Amino acid sequence: MSQKTSQDTRLVYSTDPTLNVKCPKCKELQSECTCQPDVDPKSYKFVAVLRIEKQARGGKTVTVIDRLPKNELFLKQLTTTLKKKCGTGGTYLVDGKDGVIEIQGDKREMIRKVLAAEGIACKG
Numbered sequence: 001m002s003q004k005t006s007q008d009t010r011l012v013y014s015t016d017p018t019l020n021v022k023c024p025k026c027k028e029l030q031s032e033c034t035c036q037p038d039v040d041p042k043s044y045k046f047v048a049v050l051r052i053e054k055q056a057r058g059g060k061t062v063t064v065i066d067r068l069p070k071n072e073l074f075l076k077q078l079t080t081t082l083k084k085k086c087g088t089g090g091t092y093l094v095d096g097k098d099g100v101i102e103i104q105g106d107k108r109e110m111i112r113k114v115l116a117a118e119g120i121a122c123k124g
């Protein structure tokens with residue numbers, strides 16, 4: 001790496017670097033992007049809400065974990081952990097400003113344990 005001259009420095013900083021940053025989701029420039037930013041689950045205060053739902057067709061029972069942070073990576077990892085611990089299928093989706101995870105079967109007891117281990121408060 002060569003020493004920067006004062007002229008180089010002026011060149012480097014003459015353009016605002018944030019103007020060239022692209023959104024990782026829509027690939028638009030940050031200034032054009034209209035994506036909703038992901039929330040950081042670590043700094044986001046939330047209480048997950050557990051409820052049981054019966055699917056219309058076949059009447060299969062699923063445990064729904066609602067009011068989770070809207071953060072795909074977080075939801076994906078938590079869904080993977082829950083599926084493993086519960087030994088069942090599951091999926092996640094982003095519903096408006098909340099993240100939602102569905103785990104097949106009535107797994108509230110196990111889910112409460114997993115959430116507690118992850119430091120996630122829940123009710124229901």
Ligand SMILES: [Zn+2]
Binds near residue numbers: 024033034035
């Ligand atoms: Zn975007």
